[in-house]
Amino acid sequence: MLVVGAGPTGLTAAIELARRGIAVRVVDKRSAPAAQADKAIGVHCRTMEIWEDQGVVTEAMDAGSWLYGQTVFVNGRQTHQVDWSGLEELPYAHLGLPQYETERILGDRLAALGVRVDRGVELTGFSQDDDGVTAELVDADGARSSTRAQYLVGADGSGSAVRAQLGLTFDGGLSMFPQLFMLGDVDVDWEMPPGHLVRWVRIEEDGDFTGMLVCVPLKGRNRYRVATLAPQRLQQTIGSGVVPPGFWKEYDPPGLADIQAAIDDLGPAGTTATNLRWSSVFRVKHGIVDRYRDGRVFVAGDAAHLHPPAGGQGMNTGIQDAWNLAWKVALAVRGQASPGLLDSYQAERRPAGKAIVDRAVAIAFTDEMDMDDERAQFLLEMQMTMNYAGSPLVxxxxxxxxxxxxxxxxxxxxxxxxxxxxxxxxxxxxxxxxxxxxxxxxxxxxxxxxxxxxxxxxxxxxxxxxxxxxxxxxxxxxxxxxxxxxxxxxxxxxxxxxxxxxxxxxxxxxxxxxxxxxxxxxxxxxxxxxxxxxxxxxxxxxxx
CATH class of the missing domain: 3.40.30.10 (Glutaredoxin)
Structure with a gap:
């Protein structure tokens, strides 16, 4: 088996294959693991349950911090305060854990199973036949090689080379939010409920969305990941250009003054942000590919679906893609799978992915409380009630x-x-x-x-x-x-x-x-x- 991409999705797929005794190689074009909190933070309750099965949940809990609830302000007035603790249906609560820590923990688990990621190795092309896939690779020194595998899993992110070669298209096209956003990790001196994700939105009388400030607690005292609209100077200089999705080092990152201005505009009066550790601008595109499988090649995670940055939906959904796929592929490698088993991956995961993308887009610029039953909404967001009821396999x-x-x-x-x-x-x-x-x-x-x-x-x-x-x-x-x-x-x-x-x-x-x-x-x-x-x-x- 060849897995392209060593993010959470690719690492999950590789762990599940290795646990089943399947020989697996993982390649990633990044020369080193991620080392800064530029991606997902929220780990869903269902993902925690998966991590218990994989044997990493205790390490994740020790490295992270619990997210206890959400407080929402609309036009300066508190409209919602939801406590996420105490739900008997939850085996674990919602955990805050930077994605680089997630990748470290999963990478260590994979290494304990005898598999290490080949870093600085990029997929340049592949071909497939009835018996397997031949992949063309190039390493950091420019040396080219080829490798043979029974199946290939493309977990290589939003700019997926696997998706591009397969010619997968986004259903209805790949859409983009017109706004340019910025992120920053800062300390904030306010008195908000500990462990609460805090969100401010400004909605005009005509329904226009004119402001958003989302603050996710990180491990530490009053430390938060702040997400908001980029300031006008950045909107005017680079926001109108062609900015691919994701985070971009090519642009000067926002400064502490930019974060402070956003808090002054929407947050509590007198609040001060300090100790900026990291910041970036980013653009959000969203969509889902027309199919998840082409012969012996599969796509998963951001290679298959792109989400607005709402509660780590993209990362957690990608982990569930791999969780669904790996056991089926392992049976196929052993020759124990029924002829139609691998088809069930797309039949089950694509509807789930589309529902998550559609909902994330629908609530991106609202107060996010779009269901009367707050308990049911939280269980849905945590993917505890996600199901495959329409699958031909059940x-x-x-x-x-x-x-x-x-x-x-x-x-x-x-x-x-x-x-x-x-x-x-x-x-x-x-x-x-x-x-x-x-x-x-x-x-x-x-x-x-x-x-x-x-x-x-x-x-x-x-x-x-x-x-x-x-x-x-x-x-x-x-x-x-x-x-x-x-x-x-x-x-x-x-x-x-x-x-x-x-x-x-x-x-x-x-x-x-x-x-x-x-x-x-x-x-x-x-x-x-x-x-x-x-x-x-x-x-x-x-x-x-």
Missing amino acids: GEVTDSQGFAGGPEPGHRAPDVLGLRRFGVAHDLRLFDLTRGTHSTLLLHAGPGTSPDELRALEELAVAVRASTGGQVRPYLLAAPGTSVPPLVDLPVLSDARGAFATAYGTTGSGTAAYLVRPDGHVGFRTRPVTEQALRAHLAQVFTG
């Missing part, structure tokens, strides 16, 4: 009773606490079963399930394990009071408090099953357990 088969709730096919499979396993003195989490590179078959037995039915579930577990080459791990979750005969080939846990049955809608008698994919989404569910339907679903994912 489904369910039930009788008239059906499920009494629970995650629907394509939705994120939530964690459950309070499971017990013989020989273990402490409670287990459901994520203790699903964590890793495998799919998980959760077989639930309600009260009154007969010994013969339980032995049939054991036989099914053995068959599923064999037919998927061990890629699916089955577990039996037994309701309290269920008499379970000795089972040799099916691990048994007790749903001691009924938490699984409640969270997954399996309360009552009878059997049920959930297949949880390696990316943590429900692939299939059935109640009662229907072997033929389960096998038909597995045939959509695995060969044989």
Whole structure:
């Protein structure tokens, strides 16, 4: 496998491939990792959950700072103050972490798996055939070489060479905001709620947007990343020219006086900004490519979609692209993937990417509280409720009773606490079963399930394990009071408090099953357990 680009998207893809024992090479044209906070800060709750699975969440928490909420002012008046803490649905809160720290943490994890990024190496072209991809590379000294890979992942950012060679076009064209923006990292001497993202907007009576100041807290005392419109002198001198998207060293960066002027214009009276560490001007373009796959080549992250800088949507969406793609490509490399499995990457991720881009554009110049239910809005922004319900790769088969709730096919499979396993003195989490590179078959037995039915579930577990080459791990979750005969080939846990049955809608008698994919989404569910339907679903994912 060849991954082009060592940003968060490319590193995530490489980690997931390496975790599965797939030989992977990562190249990046940058000679050194990023060392300044010129990109995303916000790490979404769903990304934190992914990082737990990858084994880096503790390091991320230690390096970052929690974002507790958001305070919004419109025309100088506070209109919203939202507390993001205390939501039971969240396994983790919203973390503030500069992207260069994200890349350092993911890079270290990849190195621990035996893979180091080839830096100063640029992709100049590639060709593909039925068996693989031949990529042409040039290093920092100008030496040219070629490399062969079964598949290529283009995670090479907004100026993607992979996207350009594939001839991918932006759906509806690549759009650009007319305004020129600036960023700066400063200390601010105000009394705002600690850990709150603070936003001021000015909207005229005719609805025109004439001012914006967004301040994201960074680690430190009263340190913030400030984003606002560039001053008129910069709008007039370079704002009217052709400024590609992203950050540009070619232009003199804004000074502390420019940041101060923006705060004077929109922020609290008497506020002073000091200690400017870094600043830049940037232009925002947005759009999404017409397709995410061309044969053996895929695009992900900013190579596939460009976003307004709203809460790190671009970086977090790119990480989820890679999280969705890597397990599927790994199966294909091993020859274990069904013929249509790789097509599901575009079928699942492009609709998700388009929805995120469209919403980010729609709320870019508003007060951002566009939903009446603030809780639902935050869960959506954190991508906790993002789902693949329309995917051809997910489904369910039930009788008239059906499920009494629970995650629907394509939705994120939530964690459950309070499971017990013989020989273990402490409670287990459901994520203790699903964590890793495998799919998980959760077989639930309600009260009154007969010994013969339980032995049939054991036989099914053995068959599923064999037919998927061990890629699916089955577990039996037994309701309290269920008499379970000795089972040799099916691990048994007790749903001691009924938490699984409640969270997954399996309360009552009878059997049920959930297949949880390696990316943590429900692939299939059935109640009662229907072997033929389960096998038909597995045939959509695995060969044989």
